[in-house]
Amino acid sequence: MKQPYPVTPKPRQTWCALAALTCCLLSGAAVAADSARPWMNTALSPDARARLLEQALTLDERIALVHSPMALDLGEMAKKPAGALGSAGYVAPIERVGIPALNQTDASLGVTNPAGTRPGDSATALASGLSLAATWNPQLARASGAAIGQESHAKGFNVLLAGGANLTRDPRGGRNFEYLGEDPWLAGVMAGASIAGIQSANVVSTTKHFALNPYETGRDYHNAQIDPAALRESDLLAFQLAIERGQPGSIMCAYNKINTVYACENGPLLGDALKRDWGYKGWVMSDWGAVHSTVAAAQVLDHESGEQLDKQVFFGEPLKQAVAAGKVAPGRLSDMVQRILRSMFAVGLFDRPPVAAKIDYEAHAKLAQDAAAEGIVLLRNERNTLPLSREVKRIAVIGGNAALGVLSGGGSSQVTPTGQPPVIVPMGGNAPFDAFFRRAVWFPSAPLAAIRARAPKAEVIFDDGRYPAAAAELARSADVAIVFGTQWNGEAEDLPDLSLPQGQDALVAAVAAANPRTVVVLETGNPVDMPWLDASAAVLEAWYPGQRGGDAIADVLFGDVNPSGRLPMTFPKSVTQLPRPVLPGRGLAKGVGFDIDFNEGADVGYRWFHKTGAAPLFAFGHGLSYTSFAVSDLKVEGGKTLKVSFAVRNTGTRAGADVPQVYLSSAAGQPLRRLIGWDKVQLAPGESKRVTVEADPRLLGRFDAKSHSWKVAAGDYRVVVGASAIDNGVQGGAQLSAQTLKP
Known part of the structure; x- marks a missing residue:
């Protein structure tokens, strides 16, 4: 059967972690190549090694590599396979030829232990993806990824289901907290750095969920409709950048349909864009329960994951029969297997398998705390209310379970933190997985205790916030009120x-009305409304700050850390400002399909606000500091791309980090707003540094569907260097020549 797409793969992520039981076997196999196993010759390329090994496999062995079960004990639904560590998924080893098992685990925020399947096993719980994105610090993203990768490797895992790069198109998206914001350049750069960090530990990382997967409502059956060129300029560009920079061993395709075709059998997405245009050599795995066919999916999908959740094991016996009947070409099956093996060789799964090792949890916890503090965004600071003085006499701490810990997001990314056990509050539900997904988990890093530790001379009094009038009475008698x-x-x-759920907006409003020095600390997975904003003195967005989140919050409140976080998402004033004011699919019966029209196209987030002229509550890129900065001496050079350089000076009295952002404000005479670069600059008081940003030419052009290429028009290009997407800061421009770029 003729192959519709090229069958040559490229290094990307893998799905697992190696079971401890197979380590001895793997170590022995990797000592030296011999004539019986020529693929163990490390002098050969990953492609050559994968071809040699694939040719040595039987048909049944090939089939065994392209489908896998969940590796959990879930009653009648799933049983942990023999030899598996216990995690999201498991591909059994093929010992005859020395192929190691793939032990696959979730991922981006730390190594998970779903449903406590590995009793007593915990891991470092990092802050949410939005918190990491808010640092605007790729070096920190890489370090965080490396820490997760090291823990995975030491626990016996060799595939991490990480690298979330979906754009956060709607502030109501339930899984936004896992992702890296609304801009393709920011999300792609940060995801690529995180993936590279994970794979530096010889653990395959995925990038997910490919693609256009910003909604959870009806995610198994809704149809995302978008202009193909706009998709290339937005979500697909974020993934393309993450893949180029991180070289993930695997790509995880999404649940939803895109332009009427399920993502995991979508030819334009997986065949045309990923494998042909981008030359991706790794393997595409499905999300758990996201496969709907054998023959159609096998044209572009390489591995069926979590097979118990599908209607049948499509890539088991049905695929074997389809190959025998000529409905799926034998060469396509060989390509599927080669892609998996190629990534395993490229990332080091054969040559440097996981081995039990001591994990420096204290060092990783410190990294988690530092990253959480760097991701906190100071949204408002009237009358220099923050930082708080350690000489303050009386502090009221109110609400948010601040005496208990800090909140985390729910679902498959949930980590069991090291140290004290978390507090878990079951939330109930109606679906089979609700007991697993719908749990509010509080990491035991209590902001109240951290505040008391940093203000030992103060009287720090706590009120749980259940009764706004009582909380307001306490706040009225305090020098400062901190409401969570x-x-x-x-x-x-x-x-x-x-809204803040369970009546919290009324609580914040009551406290702010009672005390003009009210500081609001938000632990959220998304932007929120702030009807009380004008009455507040200061607002901190702390996101879900991970297992040391209470300490990170206190560090910023008292000035031990000068805040440098910047928003990776626009905070709207109202849902009426959004492209879809009504949440798509809301109110429909389960299983009823529906279309989502992504009418904003590539104008996601701040670009939509710029296009419509709507004023946000807080703009993308916004964030305050305890010092001040100034940008000057702008120089813009043209030619094939824009090279922008400028000086940044700390004009205040504290050391701090600035995040000057470079936006394209017009392209060949067409007004727009698009992030094309940034830097994070640490400066002492009075210190100045020069920053240079060179734009990726794709950010300056448009994707032309007719010629199937990126087109940059000749003409005048203007830029603005500012503190957010709406700051007109310092402006300049240069001439660009026309050029065409490959897709």
Whole structure:
């Protein structure tokens, strides 16, 4: 059967971690190549090694590599396979030829232990993806990825289901907290750095969920409709950048349909864009339960994951029969297997298998705390209310379970933190997985205790916030009131609105009305409405700050850390400003398909606000500091791309980090707003540094569907260097020549 797409793969992520039982076998196999196993010759390329090994496999062995079960004990639904560590998925080893098992685990925020399947096993719980994105610090993203990768490798895992690069198109998206914001350049750069960090530990990383997967409502059956060129300029560009920079061993395709075709059998997505245009050499795995066919899926999908959740094991016996009948070419099956093996060789799964090792959890916890503090965004700071003085006499701490810990997001990314056990509050539900997904988990890093530790001379009094009038009375008698607002988000459900749930907006309003020095700390997975904003003195967005989140929050409140976080998402004033004010699919019966029209196209987030002229509550890129900065001496050079350089000076009295952002403000005479670069600059008081940003030419052009290429028009290009997407800061421009870029 003729192959519709090229069958040559490229290094990407893998799905697992090696079971401890197979380590001895693997170590022995990797000592030296011999004539019986020429693929163990490390002098050969990963492609050559994969071809040699694939040719040595039987048909049944090939089939065994392209489908896998969940590796959990879930009653009648699933049983942990023999030899598996216990995690999201498991591909059994093929010992005859020395292929190691793939032990696959979730991922981006730390190594998970779903349903406590590995009793007593914990891991470092990092802050949410949005918190990491808010640092605007790729070096920190790489370090965080490396820490997760090291823990995975030491626990016996060799595939991490990480690298979330979906754009956060709607602030009600239930899984936004796992992702890296609304801009393709920011998300792609940060995801690529995280993936590279994970794979530096010889663990395959995925990037997911490919693609256009910003909603959880009806995620198994809704149809995302978008102009193909706009998709290339937005979500696909974020993935393309993440793949180029991180070289993930695997790509995980999404549940939803895109332009009427399921993502995991979508030819334009997986065949045309990923494998042909981008030359991707790794393997495409499905999300768990995202496969709907054998023959159609096998044209572009390489591995069926979590097979118990599908209607049948499509890539088991049905695929074997389809190959025998000529409905799927034998060469396509060989390509599927080669892609898996190629990534395993490229990332080091054969040559440097996982081995039990001591994990420096304290060092990783410190990294988690530092990253959480760097991701906190100071949204408002009237009258220099923050940082707080350690000499303050009386502090009221109110609400948000601040005496208990810090909130985390729900679903498959949930980590069991090291140290004290978390507090788990079951939230109930109606679906089979609700007991697993719908749990509010509080990491035991209590902000109240951290505040007391940093203000030992103060009287720090706590009120749980259940009764706003009582909380207001306490706040009225305090020198400063710190009120915590929380918003739980989780996998498999979106938010109905942007309020703080359970009446917390009324609590914040009552406290702010009682004390003009009210500081609001938000632990949320998304932007929220702030009807009380004008009455507040200061607002911190702390996201889901991970297992040391209470300490990170206190570090910023008292100035031990000068805040440098910047928003990776626009905070709207109202859902009426969004492209889809009504949440798609809301109110429909389960299983009823529906279309989502992505009418904003590539104008996601701040670009939509710029296009419509709507004023946000807080703009993309916004964030304050305890010092001040100034940009000057702008120089813009043209030619094939834009090279932008400028000086940044700390004009305040504290050391701090600035994040100057470079936006394209017009392209060949067409007004627009698009992030084309940034830098994070640490400066002492009075210190100045020069920053240079060179734009990726794709950010300056448009994807032309007719010629199937990126087109950059000749003409005048203008830029603005500012503190957010709406700051007109310092402006300049240069001439660009026309050029055409490959897709």
